[in-house]
Amino acid sequence: MLNKYVTAENSGGTNVFANRDNPSGWETFKLWRVNDTFFNLKVVNKQFVGKSSQEGNAIAVATIPGDTETFEIIRSPNDPSNVHLKASNGQFLQAKSGSSVMIDYQGSTDWSDQNPYVFDMTVVSLLPGEKQLQGxxxxxxxxxxxxxxxxxxxxxxxxxxxxxxxxxxxxxxxxxxxxxxxxxxxxxxxxxxxxxxxxxxxxxxxxxxxxxxxxxxxxxxxxxxxxxxxxxxxxxxxxxxxxxxxxxxxxxxxxxxxxxxxxxxxxxxxxxxxxxxxxxxxxxxxxxxxxxxxxxxxxxxxxxxxxxxxxxxxxxxxxxxxxxxxxxxxxxxxxxxxxxxxxxxxxxxxxxxxxxxxxxxxxxxxxxxxxxxxxxxxxxxxxxxxxxxxxxxxxxxxxxxxxxxxxxxxxxxxxxxxxxxxxxxxxxxxxxxxxxxxxxxxxxxxxxx
Known part of the structure; x- marks a missing residue:
């Protein structure tokens, strides 16, 4: 909705925002697979995206991922790059403003670009010649x-x-x-x-x-x-x-x-x-x-x-x-x-x-x-x-x-x-x-x- 990239501010250790025009290190997340659909999101400083205990903000502070840092990636049936990120408590990640990314949406969902809980996820090259890891x-x-x-x-x-x-x-x-x-x-x-x-x-x-x-x-x-x-x-x-x-x-x-x-x-x-x-x-x-x-x-x-x-x-x-x-x-x-x-x-x-x-x-x-x-x-x-x-x-x-x-x-x-x-x-x-x-x-x- 905002046409901005999600970023882990200062490469981790604080809140997650949606306020960047161009992607680089802070805007790149490594996926740790838990099972077929559930993942952890790791930031540059080796911390994991999760939910703050008080306000529902998305933060990147945990050094070991737990339930709070585990997300289900749900892909759009029409465009697999469009995703919902569903937290373990059943709430969804959403970005209504660039000042904060929240994990607090619950209710019906659809895939309109104007919905703040729809994200575009792109797999990027980790190393020359490697689109994704296959070891x-x-x-x-x-x-x-x-x-x-x-x-x-x-x-x-x-x-x-x-x-x-x-x-x-x-x-x-x-x-x-x-x-x-x-x-x-x-x-x-x-x-x-x-x-x-x-x-x-x-x-x-x-x-x-x-x-x-x-x-x-x-x-x-x-x-x-x-x-x-x-x-x-x-x-x-x-x-x-x-x-x-x-x-x-x-x-x-x-x-x-x-x-x-x-x-x-x-x-x-x-x-x-x-x-x-x-x-x-x-x-x-x-x-x-x-x-x-x-x-x-x-x-x-x-x-x-x-x-x-x-x-x-x-x-x-x-x-x-x-x-x-x-x-x-x-x-x-x-x-x-x-x-x-x-x-x-x-x-x-x-x-x-x-x-x-x-x-x-x-x-x-x-x-x-x-x-x-x-x-x-x-x-x-x-x-x-x-x-x-x-x-x-x-x-x-x-x-x-x-x-x-x-x-x-x-x-x-x-x-x-x-x-x-x-x-x-x-x-x-x-x-x-x-x-x-x-x-x-x-x-x-x-x-x-």
Whole structure:
């Protein structure tokens, strides 16, 4: 009715208003799903929208959501972006004036734009390329405790199968990088909403790699609190909160996994963390964790490598070198995608190839030093940011340039992933279609999710 955006004033800690002409941080709310239709609304300062006990004003002060901070989102049958927000007491959120948003309307409702209890709700991008979160947290939370276990069992049975490992072995792939979430250590009774069963899948993988003579890199892909806010990190709402307070719990995961698989001949490396984000993870905190995690690996095995991921974002390429030089059988992991940046949107095929041969070669050479740790291109993919039509020959040339360059990594490389709904993200598709041809003398790996 007011044609204004709802805002949590001062990013939280006080009243909610409807007085902004343009949306930004204060006007953006993260949704925590409770069930199919009920949600909590989280503001920038990590507080939740609820009702004041006295006047009925909408406020954002609670640090832990309860009944007062729980809303049913009721969508218009004619326009799903139009919603009513119904509080747990049966009253509706309404904005009759910009000076206050109230939770006090009760009575009949309709969907006219002139009604103060009708809002327009838009889902906005959290991260580049992510319209909405679709990680394991969202999947298991969305399906709920009754249906999620079966959904995940069906996924594991159809996505991680023995014939995949046989294919890898027959096509020059000598290792597989398997990402796991921290909750795997509580396998049968993990914290909600995660479901049990993933540890058995990892056990199966170790049996299959031994049978087909390939190795395993266990990759702690999702850590408590999330190290980067991406959906594959186990985040609930795009927040990244991993830090000093989570180190002990994260080290426990490394201890559990290494102890369980240290005597398996298939174990070649433990990856201590995937893609920490420089924006969220300070270097000194990361090194403190890497040191503790490294010694947990060494507690159980003197031969398995410990993989240390470089931070993503505004971080120095060589920032882990000095620390890692003192650690035997340590690996520096870098990820190279010609994606996720406006820069690559403008590149044609040859410019992408030149970038691999020049900039990628330079950064890889910088960390690949004779007296330092070995290096690992832990993720790459044969896809372009530029979506203009490209021929099979274009993909072959781009793939060859990457294989040639990433073959210089002294530990090897890993392709994302073995099988994917997006053809060029799938190594199996690349091999089956003759787009990528692997060299038998290259160490390599592929990712299985």
């Amino acid at each position: 394991e947290y969202q999947l298991t939370n969305g399906y709920g405790p009754e249906n999620a276990p079966q959904v995940m069992q069906n996924h594991w049975k159809t996505y991680i199968k023995e014939d995949y490992f046989e294919f890898m072995s027959q096509n020059g792939i000598n290792a597989v990088r398997i990402p796991v979430g921290w909750w795997i250590i509580y396998d049968q009774t993990p914290p909600k909403p995660f479901v049990g069963g993933s540890l058995q899948v990892l056990d199966n993988a170790f049996n299959w790699v031994e049978k087909h003579n390939i190795k395993v890199i266990i990759d702690l892909h999702a850590v408590p609190g999330s190290q980067n806010g991406h959906e594959h990190s186990g985040t609930r709402d795009g927040s990244a909160e991993w830090g000093d307070s989570y180190i002990e719990e994260t080290v426990e995961a490394i201890d559990f996994l290494t102890k369980r698989y240290a005597n398996k001949p298939g174990l070649v490396a433990m990856q201590l963390m995937n893609e920490p984000q420089a924006q969220h993870v300070p270097l000194n905190t990361l090194i403190k964790y890497y040191q503790a995690g490294y010694y947990k690996v060494r507690k159980y095995t003197s031969t398995a490598y410990a993989i240390l991921s470089n931070r993503l974002g505004n971080a120095v390429n060589t920032e882990l070198l000095l620390f890692a030089r003192g650690l035997s059988r340590s690996v520096i992991d870098v990820h190279y995608y010609n994606l996720f940046s406006d820069e690559f949107e403008q590149f044609n095929v040859q410019q992408n190839i030149d970038y691999i041969k020049n900039q990628r070669a330079s950064t890889l050479e910088e960390i690949t030093q004779s007296n330092g740790p070995v290096t690992f291109v832990g993720e790459w993919v044969n896809e372009f940011a530029n979506r203009e039509p490209k021929s099979k020959q274009d993909y072959q040339k781009f793939g060859k340039a990457q294989l040639d360059m990433y073959g210089n990594a002294t530990f090897g490389w890993a392709y994302w992933s073995y099988k994917c709904i997006h053809d060029h993200w799938s190594l199996k598709y690349m091999i089956d279609k003759g787009i990528i041809k692997l060299k038998k003398d290259q160490s390599c790996a592929c990712v299985v999710l």
